[in-house]
Amino acid sequence: MKILEINNLTKRYGRITAVNNLNLEVEQGQIYGILGPNGSGKTTTLGIVLGIIFPDNGTFRWFEGQYGTGAGALRQIGALLETPNFYPYMNAIQNLEVVAHIKRASNVDFDAILKLVNLAHRKDALFKTYSLGMKQRLAIGATMVGDPSVLIFDEPTNGLDPTGIAEVRATILKIAEQGKTIFMASHMLDEVEKVCSHVAIIKNGVLLTSGEVGSLLNKEVTIEVGAQNLDILRGVLSEASFLKDIVLKPNILIAHVKEGFSSYDVNQLAIEKGIVLTHLNERKQRLEEEFLQITSKN
Amino acid sequence: MTNIFYLLKLEWLKVKSYMPFLVLSGMYLVLLPLFMSMGKSFNLPKELGGIDAYYMFPTIWQSLAYVGNWLSYFIMGFIAVLTVTNEFSNRTLRQNIISGVSRSDFYLSKLYFLMAVAFVGTFYYALVAMLFGFFNTETIYASKMTENIDYIPRYFLMCLSFMSLGLMLGVLFRRTGIALFLYFAYIMFIERIIRFLIIGKLFGSTAALFGPMSATNDLTPFPIPKMIKGMTEGSEMRIFLTPTESILTASISMVLFFYVAYFLLKTRDL
Numbered sequence: 011m012k013i014l015e016i017n018n019l020t021k022r023y024g025r026i027t028a029v030n031n032l033n034l035e036v037e038q039g040q041i042y043g044i045l046g047p048n049g050s051g052k053t054t055t056l057g058i059v060l061g062i063i064f065p066d067n068g069t070f071r072w073f074e075g076q077y078g079t080g081a082g083a084l085r086q087i088g089a090l091l092e093t094p095n096f097y098p099y100m101n102a103i104q105n106l107e108v109v110a111h112i113k114r115a116s117n118v119d120f121d122a123i124l125k126l127v128n129l130a131h132r133k134d135a136l137f138k139t140y141s142l143g144m145k146q147r148l149a150i151g152a153t154m155v156g157d158p159s160v161l162i163f164d165e166p167t168n169g170l171d172p173t174g175i176a177e178v179r180a181t182i183l184k185i186a187e188q189g190k191t192i193f194m195a196s197h198m199l200d201e202v203e204k205v206c207s208h209v210a211i212i213k214n215g216v217l218l219t220s221g222e223v224g225s226l227l228n229k230e231v232t233i234e235v236g237a238q239n240l241d242i243l244r245g246v247l248s249e250a251s252f253l254k255d256i257v258l259k260p261n262i263l264i265a266h267v268k269e270g271f272s273s274y275d276v277n278q279l280a281i282e283k284g285i286v287l288t289h290l291n292e293r294k295q296r297l298e299e300e301f302l303q304i305t306s307k308n
Numbered sequence: 309m310t311n312i313f314y315l316l317k318l319e320w321l322k323v324k325s326y327m328p329f330l331v332l333s334g335m336y337l338v339l340l341p342l343f344m345s346m347g348k349s350f351n352l353p354k355e356l357g358g359i360d361a362y363y364m365f366p367t368i369w370q371s372l373a374y375v376g377n378w379l380s381y382f383i384m385g386f387i388a389v390l391t392v393t394n395e396f397s398n399r400t401l402r403q404n405i406i407s408g409v410s411r412s413d414f415y416l417s418k419l420y421f422l423m424a425v426a427f428v429g430t431f432y433y434a435l436v437a438m439l440f441g442f443f444n445t446e447t448i449y450a451s452k453m454t455e456n457i458d459y460i461p462r463y464f465l466m467c468l469s470f471m472s473l474g475l476m477l478g479v480l481f482r483r484t485g486i487a488l489f490l491y492f493a494y495i496m497f498i499e500r501i502i503r504f505l506i507i508g509k510l511f512g513s514t515a516a517l518f519g520p521m522s523a524t525n526d527l528t529p530f531p532i533p534k535m536i537k538g539m540t541e542g543s544e545m546r547i548f549l550t551p552t553e554s555i556l557t558a559s560i561s562m563v564l565f566f567y568v569a570y571f572l573l574k575t576r577d578l
Contacts, residue, residue, distance in 0.1 A: 060406045062578040083406030095403035100325055108321050111314075112407040152407075 011038045012074055013160055013191045014059060019068035021054050021215075028054040030215035032068070034192055036208075038159075039185050040204070043206035043223075044195040051215035052195035053092055056164050060089055085113050088153030089162035094145040098138035102129055102148055105137055106155055115156030127181060129149040143174040150181060161185060163194040167201060179205055233273050236262040236289030246283045247276070262289055315417035316424060318409070319391075323421075330389055331347050336383045336429060341436050343375050362531065363444035368453035372437045373459045373528035377466060380429065381525075384467050385491050388422055388474030392569075415573045416473060419566065426467035433463050462527045462555065469524040469558045470495075472565035479569040497522045502537040517549050520561030526554035 016034040020027065029051040033267070036042045045054045057063035059070050061080060072083035096105040105119050110118045124130045127147040132140070140148065146169070153161050166177040166182065182205055186192055196202050201210050203223060210220035237243040244263055247256055252271040257264040265276065273292040280287050323329045328499075350359050362371040363494055384413040441453065467489065473494065477487040490498075499519045508516035526549040 022518075034386040057577075059413075062402050062405050064577055081405075081408045081410035081413065084406060087408075089406045091402070091406055093399065095399060097322060097326075098398055099327060104321070104325060108318070109407055111318055112404060112409050197463055 012036070012071075013038050013040075014070065014072055014193065015074075016059065016070045017053070017068055019055065019058060019065050019070060021051075021058060021063065021065050027063070028215050029058070032212070032215065032217055034210055034217070034220070036191065038191050039189060041182075041192045041205060041207045042194070043202035043209045044193075044212060045199065045202045045209050046158075046195075046197060046212040048197050049212050050197075052197075052212065053164055054215070055212075056089075056091055056162060056193075056195055060084065060087075060091060060162070062091075082187070085156070086158055087160045087162060088155065088158040090149045090153050090166065091162070091164045094138045094149030094152075096145070096148065096152075099136060101136055102133045102151075105148070106152060109152045109155045113156035113158075118155055123151045123154050124148075126184075128177065139174065143170050145252070146170060146174070146178065147181075150178065152184070158190075160191045160193070164193060165196060231267050231272060232277055232293045233265045233267060234262050234289060234291040235265060235273075235276055235287060236281075236294065237285050237287055243280070243285055243287075246279065246285060250275075250279055311380075311416075312420055315413060316420050319417050319421035323391070326394070328392070329387060332383050332387055332390075337391060337432065337436070339379055340372070340376055340432065343379070344372055344436065344440060347371070347375070360444065363440050365441040365445045365448060365452045367531050368437050368441040369456035369459040370528070370531035372433060372440065373463050373466075374530050376433050376463060376502075377525060377528045379469055379496060380467050384425065384429065384470045385474040385495075386488065387425060388471035389478040389487045389491055391418055391421060392475055392478035393482060394486050396478075396482040397484060405578060411574050412570075415570050418449065418569075421470045422475065423468065426464055426471065429467050430460060430464040434460050458551075459528060462551070465555065465558055465562070466524055466527040469520070469527070469562045470567075472562040473521065476565040476569045479572045514546060516544060518553070518557050520557065520565075523549055523554045523557035523561070527551075527558055 012035055014034070014036040016032055019029050019032040021029040032051070032055060033151055033266065034044075042163060044050050044055065054063060057096075058065045059072070061084060071079070074088065077083040097108070101109075104249070106120050106123065110116075110120075121130060121133070124133050127150050129144060129147055132144065137145070137148070146166070150163070150166065153163070163182065167178050170178060179201065182192065182194070186205075192206075194202075194206070206223050208221065209223050209226060211218045235243065235247070238264060240258065240261075244256060244258065247253055247263065247265060252268050252275050254266040254268055256266075267275065273290055277290055278285065316444060347362065361367055392401075397406070401414065405411065409417070437459075442448065445452070474487075474491050477491050477494075478484075481487040481490065499521050503516040503519045503522060507518075517523075529548045548554070
């Protein structure tokens with residue numbers, strides 16, 4: 011099932027176009043990341059599909075229209091947008107009770123949720139006494155009230171310390187294992203690479219590219235190869251049909267192979283020609299390089 | 309109907325541990341009878357009917373409503389402003405919508421809540437008035453007791469009218485400080501200045517009486533004893549709107565204020 015369809019979405023703030031004719035589709039079971047630098051329109055996009063911002067143009071649809079367009083669909087979704095927003099004068103349980111009432115969820119196991127986000131020991135403390143990390147974790151816990159099948163996270167690790175970041179990512183992956191669909195925005199490649207199955211890269215509100223994280227990652231394989239005599243190696247490799255190009259670096263050669271080939275082919279060729287390799291390393295082009303390439307071009 | 313209780317419960321979950329609401333409610337419950345009994349120490353000349361008459365049926369309905377008017381102006385308006393600016397400043401309005409409250413339902417939850425507060429406030433007013441009346445009237449006739457019974461719905465309207473202004477200003481300005489300041493300033497000064505300096509000059513002194521909040525105050529005016537009324541009658545100068553005029557004016561402005569709040573909540577980005 012298509013969980014979310016976004017069609018030609020546009021939002022302008024004065025002269026600035028925050029979201030520009032955006033099209034996206036999220037399928038059930040995907041962990042879909044929107045990746046883009048700060049101010050690229052990620053939060054605005056999420057704000058629109060979550061009903062707090064009105065678009066100037068375009069449409070979106072949840073669950074193929076099964077639960078309507080507004081609040082009915084949103085009750086099937088757990089979402090955290092930007093900052094954790096709770097009533098500061100209530101404790102964790104009381105705040106989750108409000109969420110449960112809104113979601114019309116009964117028999118919610120608040121203790122289990124608080125345990126999952128590591129807040130069980132502070133469940134009776136008022137929200138205003140929480141540290142930023144605890145607030146963020148409560149917000150992630152709140153998204154799980156009513157056991158929704160779709161979760162939305164906007165910069166879920168923002169402002170957290172390294173331990174907190176690791177915890178939150180682990181929590182998200184734990185949730186993902188339950189077969190839930192996750193739609194998250196992040197400006198950190200590393201995060202999307204580690205967590206997401208699919209990614210859309212946006213800049214200045216424009217969709218630059220989208221697809222499986224793996225496919226964006228694997229487009230080009232770079233192989234570092236070394237031998238005692240680099241010139242002979244280079245001569246042999248330059249005749250190979252599966253190589254695109256070879257660059258001579260001090261002590262090693264950098265070879266780009268065509269799609270479908272790998273370090274295996276390079277090694278096999280070297281063996282056939284009687285060359286002993288002193289170095290062989292396959293490096294996939296990282297999403298980061300891709301991301302930087304794409305964003306600097308535009 | 310189930311939606312009303314569902315939304316009222318949502319509000320209840322939000323306010324039951326909200327200290328400003330609890331303090332304001334407590335103040336209302338304590339101060340209404342307290343201020344009323346403090347009036348007993350005033351020494352009113354016998355020619356004006358004496359102070360005791362204000363505590364007897366049927367005048368107690370009027371005098372307690374007058375005290376309640378001042379208290380409601382302060383407390384009901386305060387509650388109405390807070391109930392919505394609190395949601396803006398904690399960004400919980402956003403979160404409520406994201407979690408799955410529709411904008412209309414969010415608005416209705418506030419409206420129902422304010423109506424419930426006005427209802428409880430009015431019920432308490434009626435209760436206190438009855439008690440004062442019973443203990444201060446020597447011979448109680450049913451007819452005397454119920455003579456000013458129309459003050460009960462008027463009191464309810466007065467509470468809601470104050471709250472409609474508070475809610476609108478809260479939604480409009482989002483910030484507690486600004487909204488509260490404007491709420492108090494509008495009723496105390498701004499509307500009076502507009503009424504007397506602009507409306508009065510342009511359309512005459514009678515037209516100047518038709519301010520939304522002035523009409524709200526006129527719903528439960530200071531009880532002028534019959535004798536003084538006789539003295540002022542016949543003079544051209546009017547001080548109060550008639551009950552019908554005040555009910556109509558306050559109702560129209562109240563609906564307008566509530567509608568503006570609804571429109572803003574329904575159409576603005578959050």
